[in-house]
Amino acid sequence: MEKIINAIFPPRCVFCGALGDVFCENCISNCSLMQEQRCLICDRPSDNGYTHQNHFLTPQFGNNPGNYENKLKDASTSEKDTFGTLNSRLTYPTQIVCPFIYEKNVRECIRLSKYSSRLFSCLKRLSFEGVNIVYEWGYSFNDFVVVPIPVSKKKENLRGFNQADIIAKIFAKRFNILVDTSILNRIKDKHAQHSLSREERFQNVKDAFVADRKVEGKRVVLVDDICTTGATFLEASKVLFENGALDVKCFALSKKL
Ligand SMILES: [Zn+2]
Ligand SMILES: [Zn+2]
Secondary structure (H helix, E strand, O other), rough: OHHHHHHHHEEEEEOOOOEOOOOOOHHHHHHEEEEOOOOOOOEOOHHHEOHHHHHHOOHHHOHHHHHHHHHHHHHOOEEEOOOOOOOOOOOOOOHHHHHHHHOHHHHHHHHHHOOOOOHHHHHHHHHHHHHHHHHHHOOOOOOOOEOOOOOOOHHHHHOOOHHHHHHHHHHHHHHHHEEEOOOEEOOOOOOOOOOHHHHHHHHOOOOOOOEOHHHOOOOEEEEEEEEEEOOHHHHHHHHHHOOOOOOOEEEEEEOOO
């Protein structure tokens, strides 16, 4: 159907008007890439978006990985988790990767795709591109299951879809892994986040999610459209870890700098 419509009314690029594609090759290649990934916790540069080791340390270790290593040497088996790391380590996502910077066409595409089917096709196009870029960068998510950040049922019914679902499907296909939308549910909608301070954003998503017990023993890659402060990813990963997730990584199509 889409093909027939495209043949009769060839799509024009939403951004420059060129004929042929809703988001043309040229406009896509003008989207700024995240040349340097950042740590989810402190927002400072980190290799491949790995969470800096020192964030995993509880106050008892001070802010010094050396203290942790010493404690680990003396620890008994019961004090260690399945990775042989200390139970008392804090649990955070171990890595985040974002292909695009949230600005210009990327921002327009994500912001407006909620409201029109034409812009919705743009989001798909951008997602293919972003996912492919991360794949080409050499990231891999073997043994992970893809979980889109959910919106509440109420909001999904109102809008008809969840943007993160679309991105998650494209992501899963590229990395040859599965999506599971039943692992994480949203019980509280967030208010519009853009006008909020960092603190308010964390408050805004507090207790917003519940996880299913079946996440136990699984490694999860959370998928969303934008990462701003990381509050949403952190809150979601908290309930996943509480329910027995082994590892959580994050993919956001764009990163707000
Ligand atoms: Zn264009
Ligand atoms: Zn950090």
